[in-house]
Amino acid sequence: MPGDSVKVAVRVRPFNQREKNAGSSCIISMSGDSTTIKNPENGSTKMFAFDYSYWSHDSFQENGEGVFTPRSGSTKYTDQRRVFQDLGQGVLDNAWQGYNAALFAYGQTGSGKSYSMIGYGPNKGIVPITCEELFKAIETNKDSQKQLQVSFSMLEIYNEKVKDLLVKSKQATEGLKIRQNPQAGFYVDGLRNVPVRNYKEIEKLMEQGTVNRTTASTNMNATSSRSHMVITIRFNQVIRNAGGESNTRSSDINLVDLAGSERADSTGATGDRLKEGSAINQSLSTLGNVISALADIAGGKKNVLVPYRNSVLTKLLQTALGGNSRTIMIAALSPADINYDETLSTLRYADRAKKIQNKAVVNESPTDRLIRELKEENARLMAALGKGGGKADDSEELQRLLRENERRMADMDKTWEQKLEEARREWERGHGGVDHEEEQAEWRRLPYFTNVNEDTQLSGVIKHCLRVGETTFGKSSTATYIIRGLGIQEQHAIIKNSGSKVTMEPVKGAKIYVNGIKLKAKQELCHLSRIKFGSSCLFLYVGQVSERKANDEKEYDYDYFMAELAEHRGVAIDLQTPKINESMENLKSYVLFQEFMDLLPQISEANAISLELNKGVKFEAEIKTPASHDALQHGGKEVIIQVTNEKTKKVWIWSKEKFLHRKDLMEELYCRYMDGESLPMGRDTDPFWDPVEDIFLGSCHIMLQSLSYCVEIDEHFTLHNYHGKEEAVMRVKIFPLNDKGEYLGDESIVEPRELLGKPFNFEISIPECMGVRWCSEDRSRGVYCKFTIISKEPVKSQTVWGKGYCDFGLKHRVREKKVTQEFINYLQTHSLVVELWGSQGGPYQSTLNEEDQIHQTFNGSNGHAQSDDVFSQLKNKDLEIEHLTKDLDAMKKDNFNLKKKLDKQQTQIDMKKQRRASTTDVGLDADLAQALRLFFKDVKTVQGQISEIKEYAKMSQHGSSDNGNIKKALGKQEQKLHEVESKLSGCVDSLKESVANTLRKAKR
């Protein structure tokens, strides 16, 4: 029998608010069944062919009931009904014939999986429409010999644990067990499979399931888009023949809403020592491996092992993938350029999935045979048990199987009506006889809190009404509304409703934010106030009925909450995100901005877990500029996480991937802690711990251009960190040398060309480094510097411990046997990047450091006020020096640009000269080289003076204990600064003049 290929549909959604704010462009286009994606960086395209390509991006309108339909006159837009007709109807037809069917949605978070599967409001998705249509068809059955039975189950897989979403009460921490039997394959032991008599009952169960899912995800915020939801509809047709024997035709319809695909391969790619630790993404990554293996098999590859057993999800989907099922996959796509990478990976995934071949068979067998088989199986189990002698584990398993069989037999003995009645009673017990609609009525007339979740599907699901009087929120079972989660206290908030006014007051120590601002005392709540309890529990306050307007809550989604909280935390953004506007640079900075924003709640949760588990570790997100390491100052920015141990002051830098991976582990740890488990003590599995590592502190860029004119460099450079803050000042000397290693006089070379073909050597030395903040903050720390020159191995200094002022004693010689044009180009275009790295946990060397001494001296003297005054003057002077250094840097840049202009002019002149075949040599290069040399020399003098000033400052700060000396030093400092200023303007003027002269000559 030929196999059934997995059918694949792709669907592209409209832009979401984030993408609109950013001015994103659409990179997906569709024509017939083919889908094309455009790379926003270079415009290249890739085309994929699928069974269906659904355009739901634009060309739609909203009818009066909020349903999206194709815009009149257009057939481009695919609405929910059409998706059902193409895919859902086929699933139903298969079910009637007795085939198993499966439909699963794949795609990144927010791409539209749940929209297609479940739907939103009036835009119902495949699952509800399929159920509705199934019952519509059932109702037309008039055959009294045919009984049609539908039952419903709903589960969630999170962190490899299965949770029954139809069970309201607390479930075992380890979740439900997956078992296997020869007939059914893998199944979830103890999962509720609720008999239902109409669509309304399914709707109620789905609602209940969603509430349970939301509660769990609010308790531990991040679970929503990382959990998988599986809904199974079991459809049995029991047909009695004339002889009174019955035949059962059955079909399992599995509907799977998968977790966001972006997490599929984050584990392992992080380079983290705790590689295998987390189970959160195991199901998703195994699903990818299973699909790849099945695609390989379909492609004719032999001996391929399909790793179904490696995850809970793939065990449960074994029949759906490569087994007895007719399967459909919907790949949900974001249209936006910012999601290009993830969308392309979804398309590739879908392309592999379409190759999979299944072998669906009709599930039909006489009911009596089923009972007979169960009885035989029971007898066999009893015999095996009777023999005994086996291992204790074995006999336990036999007994369990026996119990399970008996339960199934008893179940078969019951009539369908009995089962329906039991389910009805069970529902009433679970809901205390309260009619849900009755509950609903309350929020229609009372102010209430409604939950806001990262997953839109789970937002607005919970509504906590605020009756007149007092309402409390907290972990305690005595609170009116029990909320759990990070940073939630036993009693957290007290809300009072006077009938016209609602106020909220934090219980002592409780962390509550209202509209992004920390709540310190009782405050009145306004309609649509945004509330955050603890670290991740978000609610929107909906006020009195008179204040409400239709759809006014819509604007306040998860993104709004996050942006508002970030803004109040000092992250410099307004609620409008940056615009992309076609430019690649803007696109990159927008992606970076979003990454940063998405990380903030994760960071705050990690900090809260650290606090609750008493780990003493603090996390902060930062933007790293790789240009700080790059000699050509290229490279994009990226988000990094600085991790600080607040007790030891040790610091680590984690990549975003590593942090997210560790965050998964932290969550797991926290869940275990919440469940009362004792936590592992070892460092080997501790997500908060890492061995000490060296930290990049800052770098400086030294242009090598002057070296190509044989002019030495001897300057003080400021090393800046990722934030552009000063980390230290370093003196760097680069001297050209002759063959014998002696310093080369700079008069012999007029222009770089003269170096060609000759040997050229130079020496880089770093004699001193001052004001090292890293070590001044903590004397147990050390620093070293390193650089790379001409793609050679990095050169690294020794580590100096515990000193704010240090000599690395680093000298490095570069020998170029024969100068090439390439070498000259290198010098002219590259910078030497000297990086300063911090070491930690090294030997504590100094006993009483210099700063302590000076501190003691001042404290011991009588003239407190006077010394403070002197100190502040010194500080001001330091600031002045800093400004001067900056000016100097700017001027250097100015001159460099001028030089570039000149070069251009020069080339034009050269060409003119050649044309005129003139013999007159204007000697522009020589003039220019001379001018530049003079300039560099002047700058060197200025630098020397600045360093002298710094020496004075150092002297007055460190060496002197009497105020008279300090004043003298200050006086000198002032005088020197004056000289520096006039010298600087002088040197720039003279260079400008030289340049102007040269230009004049050039024009002649």
Ligand SMILES: Nc1ncnc2c1ncn2[C@@H]1O[C@H](COP(=O)(O)OP(=O)(O)OP(=O)(O)O)[C@@H](O)[C@H]1O
């Ligand atoms: N075809 C569509 N038409 C209109 N809106 C859509 C469509 N698809 C998705 N959306 C909207 O996009 C948002 C995100 O969609 P959805 O919740 O389905 O994503 P998801 O893939 O399930 O995400 P998650 O992985 O977080 O569960 C929702 O607000 C939804 O209404």
Ligand SMILES: [Mg+2]
């Ligand atoms: Mg979803």
